[in-house]
Amino acid sequence: MKNNLIIFGTGKIAEAVSYFFERDSEYExxxxxxxxxxxxxxxxxxxxxxxxxxxxTKYDPKDYKVFVAVGYQSMNKLRTSKxxxxxxxxxxxxxxxxxxxxxxxxxxxxxxxxxxxxxQPCAKFGNNVFVWGGAMIGHHTVIEDNCWLTxxxxxxxxxxxxxxxxxxxxxxxGHEIEIGEKCMLGAGTLACKSLAAGxxxxxxxxxxxxxxxxxxxxxxxxxxx
Numbered sequence: 001m002k003n004n005l006i007i008f009g010t011g012k013i014a015e016a017v018s019y020f021f022e023r024d025s026e027y028e029x030x031x032x033x034x035x036x037x038x039x040x041x042x043x044x045x046x047x048x049x050x051x052x053x054x055x056x057t058k059y060d061p062k063d064y065k066v067f068v069a070v071g072y073q074s075m076n077k078l079r080t081s082k083x084x085x086x087x088x089x090x091x092x093x094x095x096x097x098x099x100x101x102x103x104x105x106x107x108x109x110x111x112x113x114x115x116x117x118x119x120q121p122c123a124k125f126g127n128n129v130f131v132w133g134g135a136m137i138g139h140h141t142v143i144e145d146n147c148w149l150t151x152x153x154x155x156x157x158x159x160x161x162x163x164x165x166x167x168x169x170x171x172x173x174g175h176e177i178e179i180g181e182k183c184m185l186g187a188g189t190l191a192c193k194s195l196a197a198g199x200x201x202x203x204x205x206x207x208x209x210x211x212x213x214x215x216x217x218x219x220x221x222x223x224x225x
Contacts, residue, residue, distance in 0.1 A: 002028040004064045005094050006055070008082050010034055010044040014069035017112060018045055020096050021067070027094050031059065033066075061090040068093075068110055068128065072148040075182050076128075076164040080146045083110055083128045093127075105137075108145070120157065135167075138175065150187075162197060171201075 005027035007014055014032065021027050032044045036051040043049060050058055066086045070079040086093070093109035098117070105119045108127035113119070116133030123137045126145035131137070135149045138157030143149065146164040154172045155161065161173070162181035169187040173179060180197030189201040209216060217223045 002026055003094070004028060004030050004059075005067060006031045006033055006050075006059050006064050007067050007069050008033045008052075008086070009069040010038075010041075010049060011069075011071070013071050015045065017067065017069040017096070020098070020112065020114065021094070024099060025094075025096055027065065030064065056089055061092070064091070065094040066091045066110075067095070067112075072130075072166050075166060075184065076146045076148055080128060080164065083146075116151075126163070144181070153185075 003026055005021065007018065007029060010032050018029060021029055029047055031048045031050050033050055033052055033055050036053050039049065039051045041049055068079055068082045068086065070082060095107060095109060095111045097107055097113045098115045100115050101113050101117050101119060103119045104121045105123040105125070107113065107125045108129065110127055111125050111129040113131040114133045117131050118136040120137065120139035122140045125143045128146045129143055131149045132151040134151040136154045137143065138155055138159060140157055141155055141159045143161045144163040147161055149167045150169045152170045153167045156173060156175035156177065158176045159173055161167065161179045162183065164181055165179055165183045167185045168189065171185045171187060171189045173185070174192040177191060178194040179191065180195055180199060182198050183195055184200045185191060186202040188203040191201060211219065
């Protein structure tokens with residue numbers, strides 16, 4: 001028999017998270033919860049949508065677990081606030097780790113590790129962490145609470161990622177690096193030195209080629225038919 005689960009959120013993140021929980025988890029999604037002011041529909045993914053003010057009455061914390069499926073808005077602040085809100089109400093949290101991601105690592109509450117992540121031995125993940133497919137986390141690395149690791153990021157071994165940090169697509173963090181809390185490592189960035197709290201790294205955009213795609217095809221042998 002599966003455990004009862006309610007999910008906070010009805011956006012794209014909630015939709016992605018629901019796929020994994022429904023595919024192969026120990027949980028059955030019973031309802032979705034939203035802030036009262038964002039209640040626009042009564043049904044999401046064929047499940048009822050309930051305003052937050054009615055959540056505790058309809059879904060007793062003794063009988064239901066919760067997962068907060070919210071993005072990295074305001075450096076993960078919104079997701080963190082909702083996690084803390086449900087924790088204060090006495091709810092326990094669900095988590096999901098893809099059965100395809102095997103290894104010796106530990107995971108906290110309200111944390112999801114999706115298909116295709118590569119996790120080396122003795123890595124440790126805190127609470128309320130999202131790890132998207134293709135992320136690689138090195139051995140003995142610690143990911144603190146409320147972080148967001150986007151697909152394709154590479155984090156070296158013995159590295160420490162501070163709370164509420166965002167690690168973007170294809171970004172790289174070196175071996176034995178200390179990243180402070182609330183850092184933003186943009187897509188394609190490289191961190192080979194430790195970073196203070198609140199640091200932002202942004203990689204320059206690739207300069208567009210002087211030729212458009214049709215012109216380039218005429219000049220390039222590899223794209224010719």
